[in-house]
Amino acid sequence: MQLQLPGIGEWMAAFFTLCIFSFLYRDNVLYRLAESIFAGVSFGYYIGLARLNTLEPNLFRPLFSDFAGHWPLLIPFALGLILYLRYVPKAAWISNWALAIYIGYYIGVNLIQRLHGEVLPQAKGTMLSLQVPPGQLLGNLVIILGVLTVLIYFFFSSPQRGPLKPAARIGVYYLMISFGASFGYTVMGRISLLIGRLTFVIHEWARPLVRAVFGG
Amino acid sequence: MKLARKLLLIDRRIIFLLVLAGAVIPILFPIGLAVQVSPPVRAVFQRVEALRPGQTLLLSFDYGPSDGPELDPMADAILRHCHKRGVKVVGLSLFPLGGVDMAFARLRQLATELGARDGEDWVNLGYKDGGQAAMKAMGDNLALVFPVDANGVPVGEIPLMRAVRNYNDVGLAVSLATSVLGEWWINLVNAQFGVDVAVGTTAVSAPKYYAFMEAKQAVGVIGGMKGASEYEELVAEAYPDLAGLSRTATVGMDVQSIVHLVILFFILFGNAMFLATRRTRQEA
Numbered sequence: 001m002q003l004q005l006p007g008i009g010e011w012m013a014a015f016f017t018l019c020i021f022s023f024l025y026r027d028n029v030l031y032r033l034a035e036s037i038f039a040g041v042s043f044g045y046y047i048g049l050a051r052l053n054t055l056e057p058n059l060f061r062p063l064f065s066d067f068a069g070h071w072p073l074l075i076p077f078a079l080g081l082i083l084y085l086r087y088v089p090k091a092a093w094i095s096n097w098a099l100a101i102y103i104g105y106y107i108g109v110n111l112i113q114r115l116h117g118e119v120l121p122q123a124k125g126t127m128l129s130l131q132v133p134p135g136q137l138l139g140n141l142v143i144i145l146g147v148l149t150v151l152i153y154f155f156f157s158s159p160q161r162g163p164l165k166p167a168a169r170i171g172v173y174y175l176m177i178s179f180g181a182s183f184g185y186t187v188m189g190r191i192s193l194l195i196g197r198l199t200f201v202i203h204e205w206a207r208p209l210v211r212a213v214f215g216g
Numbered sequence: 217m218k219l220a221r222k223l224l225l226i227d228r229r230i231i232f233l234l235v236l237a238g239a240v241i242p243i244l245f246p247i248g249l250a251v252q253v254s255p256p257v258r259a260v261f262q263r264v265e266a267l268r269p270g271q272t273l274l275l276s277f278d279y280g281p282s283d284g285p286e287l288d289p290m291a292d293a294i295l296r297h298c299h300k301r302g303v304k305v306v307g308l309s310l311f312p313l314g315g316v317d318m319a320f321a322r323l324r325q326l327a328t329e330l331g332a333r334d335g336e337d338w339v340n341l342g343y344k345d346g347g348q349a350a351m352k353a354m355g356d357n358l359a360l361v362f363p364v365d366a367n368g369v370p371v372g373e374i375p376l377m378r379a380v381r382n383y384n385d386v387g388l389a390v391s392l393a394t395s396v397l398g399e400w401w402i403n404l405v406n407a408q409f410g411v412d413v414a415v416g417t418t419a420v421s422a423p424k425y426y427a428f429m430e431a432k433q434a435v436g437v438i439g440g441m442k443g444a445s446e447y448e449e450l451v452a453e454a455y456p457d458l459a460g461l462s463r464t465a466t467v468g469m470d471v472q473s474i475v476h477l478v479i480l481f482f483i484l485f486g487n488a489m490f491l492a493t494r495r496t497r498q499e500a
Binding site: 024025042045046049050053054057058061062105106109110113114116117118121122124125143178181182185186187188189190191192193194195196197198199202203 | 240243418464472
């Protein structure tokens with residue numbers, strides 16, 4: 001049986017992984033090299049991706065194949081080009097037109113999206129019935145109490161005195177539990193990344209390398 | 217107390233080394249700890265299980281290589297599940313840094329493992345800029361946003377796409393998401409087009425998605441590597457012939473458990489030493 005060394009891709013990925021891990025010992029030139037190459041490659045990748053996946057199929061190909069049917073595409077194309085007039089000092093103000101349309105569109109989309117898709121359904125989700133079986137009642141009470149007390153904590157228009165003070169205090173406990181859960185999940189997520197890299201280094205680079213060199 | 221003070225000043229690199237050991241040993245020698253399935257993951261599984269053979273699942277690969285360890289196993293498990301159910305998969309990506317390649321990698325893995333056919337059982341429509349604008353336009357006509365698939369084949373020539381015009385022809389949309397894209401699938405696509413949406417997300421993002429599930433805006437949530445291992449478990453239970461395939465999240469959870477124990481030990485140990493030295497300082 002012929003044993004193969006890891007390929008050039010595996011060698012590069014393992015090298016850059018170890019370069020990034022070297023930061024755990026201390027900041028060094030290999031870490032900075034890997035970081036800079038990653039930033040450059042990411043930017044280059046994004047440009048190529050936008051050209052191949054968006055500009056060519058959605059703009060250039062329709063324009064060249066059927067100009068009469070697709071000429072309105074020239075309008076967003078022109079608006080996109082106008083954005084680059086920011087680099088021409090005397091004409092930089094024209095780029096604001098494209099920017100204004102872009103911002104206007106996304107404000108409109110976001111406003112409806114957040115209100116209709118998030119604020120209203122989430123508010124509705126907290127309006128829970130108390131006429132439910134005991135097991136579900138406890139859960140509903142916890143949610144209702146949490147929403148009210150956290151809202152009281154974030155109500156800054158009046159001093160938190162009298163009955164508002166203990167309610168705000170309970171709100172703080174809710175927030176602390178929420179932050180704790182988020183932090184626990186964050187730790188788990190970061191360890192998952194470590195597992196992913198170590199699994200790659202061990203199974204796809206080190207193990208084949210050891211087998212190819214020492215056999216077995 | 218001198219010892220406690222010395223231990224409090226322990227070089228953090230020693231802790232890194234112990235965490236590394238805690239991670240490497242279970243990778244080399246898997247333990248096979250049991251996986252307990254949680255209701256949010258079971259809800260996603262049951263929703264996919266309820267799809268009829270021939271129905272379409274829209275799978276949006278909204279993540280890049282850095283989230284692969286958590287989201288790749290979810291993609292593999294969902295794709296295997298769909299293939300066994302005869303559910304067609306339309307893959308796409310709205311995440312720029314690697315989404316389209318993650319989609320190709322997972323879909324080709326499915327083709328290699330189970331013989332799923334490109335264009336008939338699955339299709340990769342590729343990546344599109346625009347996020348919300350693309351999501352809204354897909355509600356009218358998918359082919360307007362994706363006139364060709366990721367290989368450059370016009371969607372009109374792809375057998376699978378002949379039955380899929382817009383969201384009305386989709387049984388379930390699943391976003392495997394990092395960043396805000398998963399939220400958009402819920403608060404835009406589900407809210408405005410009424411499509412059932414499930415989200416598989418990184419552990420960091422998972423807590424906020426449970427609120428969407430509680431409000432019945434998402435059918436379920438698969439959170440991080442733990443969620444992925446649960447879905448792997450459910451698929452293996454329901455389809456024993458798939459149990460032998462690689463289950464990277466389940467193996468990963470062995471490592472998670474050991475590393476969490478190491479971290480817990482150091483949190484308790486550090487606090488105990490801190491309290492011990494503080495008491496000595498107060499007495500002095």
